[in-house]
Amino acid sequence: MTQWLSTIELGSLFGTDPYGVLAGLERLRLAEGSQPSALAERHELASQGAGDTGSLETLWHPDVVELLQGTGLELAGQPQRFVTSALFDESDFLEAESGVEADDMPEKPVGRPRGGFDRVIATDGACSGNPGPGGWAWVEQTTGARDSGGATRTTNNVMELTALVQALEYVGPECSLLIRCDSQYVINTVTKWAPNWRRKGWKKADGKPVKNRELVEELLTAYEARTGTTEVEWVKGHAGDAANELCDSLAVAQSRKFAGRKG
Structure with a gap:
């Protein structure tokens, strides 16, 4: 994350x-x-x-x-980190450790999902090195369903995008959906930047090609194909949100798993 x-x-x-x-x-x-x-x-x-x-x-x-x-600036203090064990127990990590599929997870709400939606999805990505080994994860808060994966050499932005692509594939286009994400890059890409990039032939304002174009196109297609109500909400990372913290932990676990792999 x-x-x-x-x-x-x-x-x-x-x-x-x-x-x-x-x-x-x-x-x-x-x-x-x-x-x-x-x-x-x-x-x-x-x-x-x-x-x-x-x-x-x-x-x-x-x-x-x-x-x-390294330039001589000194931190004024250490940022506060929340202890994730207080937010969810070890059973929440079964999928990352044992490979349990999302559909096999027991129904158990994560955090306090906002009402008014059929599905509430939290997503996150992690990368060590950028580029380096990385992981992505999503959690459906109303049922506790989740999934995660990773790659041996990737970037944080690719993992963040992949998490939302995978989440949209899971929920399908028809349900009403709240997307919760701590990545401003992902939120702005899907809601603002990508439609403009497409109109300009997948070029940015400076004329340079859009990075991660194939993945961005896949995400935009899935997002625009939704027929159910869709709302996107920014979540502050490391601020004690149970679903965000769980996604972070799952993504980091995947990045560590892929760190020892080659190719």
């Missing part, structure tokens, strides 16, 4: 203002003024996402926190 950070949030982590963060990013050649550099984009360390006001802003991959420490 990736919790992308705004420049303001990075400043809060280091106890400085956004200008101090941008100065550090410029020393790393990851920023040009307030914008991410080509180097940052090439290594998928920066993305565009909706900020607190709803407008698009630059979001930074959490890997830049460690990189910024």
Whole structure:
């Protein structure tokens, strides 16, 4: 799972203002003024996402926190992490450890799924190295059904996209659905960016080809084919949401499983 950070949030982590963060990013050649550099984009360390006001802003991959420490910036304090064992028990991890299929899982709600929907799906992806071994996972909160998988060499964005593709395939097009995701990249891709990219011949605003185009097209097709009511909700990562924490743990377990594989 990736919790992308705004420049303001990075400043809060280091106890400085956004200008101090941008100065550090410029020393790393990851920023040009307030914008991410080509180097940052090439290594998928920066993305565009909706900020607190709803407008698009630059979001930074959490890997830049460690990189910024190399420039002399010091963390003001450690971010709070929730203990996942308080949110769900070991039986929730049966599918990741033993390969139990989603349809074979017992019906057991995860967290407190929001009412008014036939299905409530949480998704997440994880990657170690980016590129590196990665995992994806989804959890259907009303029944407790879940599935996960991974790859030996992939990226975080690919795993995030794959999680939602797999989730949409599971629920089908007809049910009313709430999608819950902590990835601004995935949310913006399926609801905003992909339709525009398609109109422009799968080119971004700068004229460059869209990354992960095949997967993005597959996701957009599945999303637009839905006939049931569909709502998308952003979830803050590592904030104690049971379904989000479970998805994260399943995805991380898959990335570790694939870490020892070759090819």
